[in-house]
Amino acid sequence: MERLETLRGRLDEVNSKLLGLLNERAAIVREIGEVKEELGMAKYDPAREREMLERLVAxxxxxxxxxxxxxxxxxxxxxxxxxQESNRKKELLV
Amino acid sequence: MERLETLRGRLDEVNSKLLGLLNERAAIVREIGEVKEELGMAKYDPAREREMLERLVAxxxxxxxxxxxxxxxxxxxxxxxxxQESNRKKELLV
Known part of the structure; x- marks a missing residue:
């Protein structure tokens, strides 16, 4: 039972790091969206997503x-x- | 365009860290599953999941x-x- 508590403690730590990284990632994606907006580029880039997935799987x-x-x-x-979409909607509402 | 490349490089780094953490988490969850198995406890624990979600949202x-x-x-x-299920199935097939 003690071992279970130790493992759960480690899980909570990893959860917390994941939360931080997910939000760090979200902030970068939002910034990318802004740059793309400025450059008049489409936000959704299936080729880039595929490339990221291939790299991750590798x-x-x-x-x-x-x-x-x-x-x-x-x-x-x-x-x-x-x-990105909801930010855009917010912008449109301003 | 250069700024976009820099941001994409940062995104790739974060993706790679996320991959590592997700697998670290998976290894812990698997170990928890084994301990629960030994203790005759149910693998799925909705109360514990709810508690983790509440902590993350907070x-x-x-x-x-x-x-x-x-x-x-x-x-x-x-x-x-x-x-955990697929590990269990593998065990049952041995």
């Missing part, structure tokens, strides 16, 4: 399978894109 | 909204649980 050492990693990052990409 | 400083963070972590939880 670097994946598990325990998560390549498919699980792809699934999770696709979710992260989708939610990030939603973030 | 610590969330954005740019991701609380709902976006909840959505992403629920995906991570689900995929992790799948990992």
């Amino acid at each position: 670097a994946n050492e598990g325990p998560f399978s390549d498919d699980q990693i792809k699934h999770l990052f696709k979710q992260i990409f989708n939610v990030s894109l939603g973030l | 610590a969330n400083e954005g740019p991701f909204s609380d709902d976006q963070i909840k959505h992403l972590f629920k995906q991570i939880f689900n995929v992790s649980l799948g990992l």
Whole structure:
């Protein structure tokens, strides 16, 4: 039971680091969206997403399978894109 | 355009750190699954998941909204649980 508590403590630490990194990533994506806006480029870039996924899968050492990693990052990409959209909507409302 | 390249480089770094942390998390979850197995405890613990989500939302400083963070972590939880199941299936096949 003590071992379970130790592992749960480690899990909470990793969760907290993940939270920080996800938000760091979200801030970068938002900045990329702003630069693309200035340059008149489309926000959604499927080729770039595919490239990122390929790089991640190539670097994946598990325990998560390549498919699980792809699934999770696709979710992260989708939610990030939603973030750009909602910022845009906010801008349009100003 | 140069600024875009710099931001993309930073994004790749964060992706790579996220990959490492997700797999670190997966390894811990697998270990927790093994300990629970030994102790005869159920693998899926909705109360513990809720508690983790509440802690994450309380610590969330954005740019991701609380709902976006909840959505992403629920995906991570689900995929992790799948990992325990597939390990179990492998064990049963031995």
